Amino acid sequence: xxxxxxETNSLLAVDVGASATRAVLFDVVEGRYRFIAVGxxxxxxxxxxxxxxxxxxxxxxHLQTVTGRSFLGAERNLIMPTQADGNGxxxxxxxxxxxxxxxxxxxxxxxxxxxQSARRLAETTYARVxxxxxxxxxxxxxxxxxSLLRVRPDLVILTGGTDGGASRAVQKVIxxxxxxxxxxxxxxxxxxxxxxxxxxxxxxxxxxxxxxPALHFSPNVRPSLETEDLDPAMRELAxxxxxxxxxxxxxxxxxxxxxxxxxxxxxxxxxxxxxxLERTGxxxxxxxxxxxxSAVTVxxxxxxxxxLGVYPQFGQGEHLGNLLQLTELDDILEWLSLxxxxxxxxxxxxxxxxxxxxxxxxxxxxxxxxxxARRSLYLAMRTARREFPPQARAVRADLMPPFGLxxxxxxxxxxxxxxxxxxxxxxxxxxxxxxxxVMLDRNSLLPLLxxxxxxxxxxxxxVLESGALQNLGTVVSxxxxxxxxxxxxxxxxxxxxxxxxxxxxxxxxxxxxPLGLGQSAKLFLQPLHRTDVGNGPGRAWNGVxxxxxxxxxxxxxxxxxxxxxxxxxxxxxMKKWQWTLGG
Amino acid sequence: MLAPVLHILxxxxxxRERLLPVPGDVxxxxxxxxxxxxxxxxxxxAREHVLLDVARTLGISNAAADRLLRIKVGDQLTxxxxxxxxxxxxxxxxxxxxxxxxxxxxxxxVLLEVGEGTLQLRAGISGTVIQIVPNRGVVIQTAGALVQxxxxxxxxxxxxxxxLMEKPDSVIETGQLDVSQRGSVILAGHCRDAEVLRAAAxxxxxxxxxxxxxxxxxxxxxxxRYPIVALDGIGxxxxxxxxxxxxxxxxxxxxxxxxxxxxRYGGARPEVxxxxxVASDPPPARDVETFAPGQQVRLRAAPHAGEIATLVQIQxxxxxxxxxxxxxxxxxxxxxxxxxxxxxxxxxVVG
Numbered sequence: 001x002x003x004x005x006x007e008t009n010s011l012l013a014v015d016v017g018a019s020a021t022r023a024v025l026f027d028v029v030e031g032r033y034r035f036i037a038v039g040x041x042x043x044x045x046x047x048x049x050x051x052x053x054x055x056x057x058x059x060x061x062h063l064q065t066v067t068g069r070s071f072l073g074a075e076r077n078l079i080m081p082t083q084a085d086g087n088g089x090x091x092x093x094x095x096x097x098x099x100x101x102x103x104x105x106x107x108x109x110x111x112x113x114x115x116q117s118a119r120r121l122a123e124t125t126y127a128r129v130x131x132x133x134x135x136x137x138x139x140x141x142x143x144x145x146x147s148l149l150r151v152r153p154d155l156v157i158l159t160g161g162t163d164g165g166a167s168r169a170v171q172k173v174i175x176x177x178x179x180x181x182x183x184x185x186x187x188x189x190x191x192x193x194x195x196x197x198x199x200x201x202x203x204x205x206x207x208x209x210x211x212x213p214a215l216h217f218s219p220n221v222r223p224s225l226e227t228e229d230l231d232p233a234m235r236e237l238a239x240x241x242x243x244x245x246x247x248x249x250x251x252x253x254x255x256x257x258x259x260x261x262x263x264x265x266x267x268x269x270x271x272x273x274x275x276x277l278e279r280t281g282x283x284x285x286x287x288x289x290x291x292x293x294s295a296v297t298v299x300x301x302x303x304x305x306x307x308l309g310v311y312p313q314f315g316q317g318e319h320l321g322n323l324l325q326l327t328e329l330d331d332i333l334e335w336l337s338l339x340x341x342x343x344x345x346x347x348x349x350x351x352x353x354x355x356x357x358x359x360x361x362x363x364x365x366x367x368x369x370x371x372x373a374r375r376s377l378y379l380a381m382r383t384a385r386r387e388f389p390p391q392a393r394a395v396r397a398d399l400m401p402p403f404g405l406x407x408x409x410x411x412x413x414x415x416x417x418x419x420x421x422x423x424x425x426x427x428x429x430x431x432x433x434x435x436x437x438v439m440l441d442r443n444s445l446l447p448l449l450x451x452x453x454x455x456x457x458x459x460x461x462x463v464l465e466s467g468a469l470q471n472l473g474t475v476v477s478x479x480x481x482x483x484x485x486x487x488x489x490x491x492x493x494x495x496x497x498x499x500x501x502x503x504x505x506x507x508x509x510x511x512x513x514p515l516g517l518g519q520s521a522k523l524f525l526q527p528l529h530r531t532d533v534g535n536g537p538g539r540a541w542n543g544v545x546x547x548x549x550x551x552x553x554x555x556x557x558x559x560x561x562x563x564x565x566x567x568x569x570x571x572x573x574m575k576k577w578q579w580t581l582g583g
Numbered sequence: 584m585l586a587p588v589l590h591i592l593x594x595x596x597x598x599r600e601r602l603l604p605v606p607g608d609v610x611x612x613x614x615x616x617x618x619x620x621x622x623x624x625x626x627x628x629a630r631e632h633v634l635l636d637v638a639r640t641l642g643i644s645n646a647a648a649d650r651l652l653r654i655k656v657g658d659q660l661t662x663x664x665x666x667x668x669x670x671x672x673x674x675x676x677x678x679x680x681x682x683x684x685x686x687x688x689x690x691x692x693v694l695l696e697v698g699e700g701t702l703q704l705r706a707g708i709s710g711t712v713i714q715i716v717p718n719r720g721v722v723i724q725t726a727g728a729l730v731q732x733x734x735x736x737x738x739x740x741x742x743x744x745x746x747l748m749e750k751p752d753s754v755i756e757t758g759q760l761d762v763s764q765r766g767s768v769i770l771a772g773h774c775r776d777a778e779v780l781r782a783a784a785x786x787x788x789x790x791x792x793x794x795x796x797x798x799x800x801x802x803x804x805x806x807x808r809y810p811i812v813a814l815d816g817i818g819x820x821x822x823x824x825x826x827x828x829x830x831x832x833x834x835x836x837x838x839x840x841x842x843x844x845x846x847r848y849g850g851a852r853p854e855v856x857x858x859x860x861v862a863s864d865p866p867p868a869r870d871v872e873t874f875a876p877g878q879q880v881r882l883r884a885a886p887h888a889g890e891i892a893t894l895v896q897i898q899x900x901x902x903x904x905x906x907x908x909x910x911x912x913x914x915x916x917x918x919x920x921x922x923x924x925x926x927x928x929x930x931x932v933v934g
Contacts, residue, residue, distance in 0.1 A: 019928075042928050047850030048587055048870035058585065100848055123716055131777070142634040149632075179634075179694055185605055248848070318847060321817070322797075347818030350798060351884060354816055354845070358884040359910050359926045365885045366906035413710055417907030459594070 013448035016096045018293035019357035021055035023063045033462035038443045039063025045098035053251035061169045094255040095447045097266040097294040101312040105153040107133035107173045109160040116220040118159040124234045124308045141176045141459025148180035153190045161197030174207050181211035197231040209297030214243045239266040267297040269447030271308040274299040282405025289411040293317030295354045296380035305389030314380040316411045316500040317356030320349045333372035337574040373412035377429035393434040402434035409441030419549040420581030423472050433477045440470040473548030477555045480531035484508045494522040505556040510577050526582045586872045589931045590731045591825040596867040599680040602720035611721050619741040619839035624704040624720045629696030636689025637677050641669035642677045645691030658685045705739045707841040709858045724911050728857040730826045735842030735853025738810035744768045746834035754823035776837030790840030794822030809843035812853040820889045833857050872932045879933040892917045
């Protein structure tokens with residue numbers, strides 16, 4: 001229910017990540033909500049602390065230091081609502097990604113229908129599918145039970161059967177899950193989410209209701225064979241995530257008390273905001289990217305359709321030790337901007353997996369961290385692209401679909417020392433095409449705004465309008481079949497004062513046309529040699545673009561971006577690109 | 584700011600909880616002395632299950648099948664035991680295909696546990712049982728030297744420690760291993776050769792304490808039947824000087840190598856414990872400290888990754904690092920005398 005500005009004012013929102021915990025204050029300034037400040041502390045979900053409350057309080061205390069206001073009272077409890085002396089807050093909300101990846105078993109009927117939907121659903125949170133059941137599975141029921149006992153899932157997602165459709169086969173799977181739960185010690189039993197044939201809810205309740213610590217129901221993810229509807233189940237899964245985390249990690253229950261039950265997965269919060277931004281008029285689709293320690297999250301919204309993908313295997317924390325099972329070391333090394341021995345890069349991956357919170361303190365470690373981030377994000381985008389809404393059509397199968405707006409944050413993206421480093425990392429990894437406006441979420445506000453919207457739907461609107469995100473500028477990414485060094489785009493920018501700037505960009509080049517923050521200008525693009533700048537091969541593009549920290553960036557380095565095999569030349573080029581973007 | 588602690592202690596009271604993952608029988612008694620390899624608790628668990636669909640086999644309803652069954656949960660059945668007979672001229676029978684225990688009965692079905700295995704929980708450290716956790720395990724206390732590591736292969740053993748390291752960055756070679764070390768725990772350096780792990784197995788070593796290990800050796804190390812601990816992680820790191828000094832000066836002592844698999848959330852870590860005689864209990868090891876000047880710290884990342892240093896001063900606010908990042912940081916002095924700024928999150932207190 002919408003909340004009036006008059007009724008409540010300040011909101012303290014906390015995001016508990018795998019490596020860092022952030023406490024963010026939003027408050028009303030001159031009648032509109034504003035992002036006021038952020039406090040940060042290392043997260044404390046892991047041993048020896050094993051209590052996220054320690055990190056949360058440390059982050060809030062940092063926020064107190066920054067703002068000069070008190071939010072924690074006697075015994076370090078949250079002061080709520082705001083007191084007459086100005087201390088305390090009116091609302092509290094929290095997002096969470098810290099904690100072990102959820103081991104998840106998915107079950108359905110047809111492998112390319114309900115099982116696939118269950119798998120997609122699992123991919124919308126911090127989960128790893130460790131077991132799959134379906135009609136394609138020819139194991140005996142007892143073999144399925146033994147498998148569940150071996151993998152000990154934290155969560156079982158049951159789907160299958162259209163509403164009013166098949167029930168016998170679904171029932172057999174439910175029986176196997178029920179028996180496995182029965183055989184597991186009570187403290188090891190998985191939570192169960194049923195998102196299948198809605199006529200079977202009573203049966204599911206009878207078969208597993210007493211055998212699981214948390215049985216949740218959501219509308220069918222496959223109400224008919226042709227229709228997939230993940231949204232209601234995603235919402236329920238977000239709740240299940242919080243329930244499981246409460247059992248796994250100390251301190252989550254306290255956050256839930258403070259927030260009145262509004263603890264949601266960070267990825268879910270980001271997804272909500274991306275969908276919201278697309279609905280509220282951002283043309284050309286919106287892409288959200290969070291390069292976190294626990295996972296890479298990719299949220300894509302196009303023409304009212306939405307897809308959320310959470311990929312723990314590409315996270316920049318504890319999973320880095322397994323990254324070399326998913327990619328070759330050479331594919332990381334090719335993104336190094338400095339000459340660093342491969343053994344150091346390999347050691348970095350394993351050490352960072354042991355200590356996800358460590359920061360790159362040296363230039364060499366920073367170069368390695370950014371190379372690893374590029375490869376991880378590239379792999380995550382390639383995985384996510386397969387599941388993008390069908391409305392997100394790419395001009396070629398090996399390219400990204402165009403997005404009008406990209407919002408990015410997390411880890412090496414948000415922490416990069418300069419906006420140019422953030423943008424270049426993003427362009428190298430995501431490789432957008434066409435005309436894209438890029439914004440950087442340095443303080444990881446988007447997920448918090450997503451969860452805050454449940455309490456106050458005006459707040460995210462006001463905060464985003466206030467410029468809380470860093471506007472990097474507009475990027476023109478050209479797709480061309482011309483040879484290296486061939487001019488492929490002539491660009492002319494006409495400023496509000498009538499002045500103009502021009503550039504002729506060759507394939508392989510990266511150029512900037514200055515356009516400051518808050519400024520708009522008319523951009524005229526004349527592609528050459530059937531180059532596509534977002535309007536089709538060889539077709540000109542004229543329009544108004546917005547500026548930012550880096551102005552208008554014309555990326556003519558090619559799509560897909562292929563780096564030269566000569567390492568010396570490659571490093572020179574990287575330095576040149578970085579220098580072009582301001583270092 | 585709260586600081587995690589890496590235990591490298593010459594003498595401390597060490598308390599460890601050792602629990603079965605499933606309920607079982609606790610074998611150890613309160614106040615009993617145990618050695619690291621003693622079995623303190625045991626649990627029986629079924630390797631697999633057999634589901635007998637009685638109703639379907641006999642072609643009757645679930646309720647009717649349940650009425651026919653003359654068995655109950657917990658019954659131990661031999662192979663070919665008759666558990667239900669149908670009706671008719673030539674009644675069909677349902678018999679147990681294997682020996683097993685009845686795990687569940689109902690819904691016209693019987694679930695049997697078959698191929699029972701035993702899970703044995705070892706003490707992991709030598710000491711005194713100070714608490715029994717009913718059906719799950721024990722809490723053991725000892726006094727001695729303690730060195731925590733970062734990687735372990737899940738095995739536990741104890742033996743006399745032989746030192747093959749000359750300096751913290753020593754690399755263990757196959758030629759250094761010989762029959763005189765049979766049955767001992769070896770303090771080795773970095774290991775990059777699979778032959779070393781093979782030779783160690785042939786010598787029935789009771790443990791291998793490494794500074795670090797090449798990542799390609801992980802699968803083989805996981806298969807090893809003796810404990811392997813990498814104190815400074817996977818890669819090519821030398822042994823941190825504090826651990827090297829402590830362990831190398833305790834050679835020839837009985838040493839327990841508890842190579843637990845690192846569990847970042849549960850808190851389990853591989854560790855080396857050298858029990859020492861004490862007149863009175865030394866102070867217990869603390870898991871969390873607050874950063875303060877004068878502390879001995881270990882650097883978790885570059886510069887000087889893995890080195891031991893002294894915390895000189897905590898910087899106010901944020902410090903700009905050579906990488907360009909800004910973070911809460913401290914000035915530390917390495918053992919080589921170099922002073923450098925390090926983010927606080929890259930430090931752990933040694934103690």
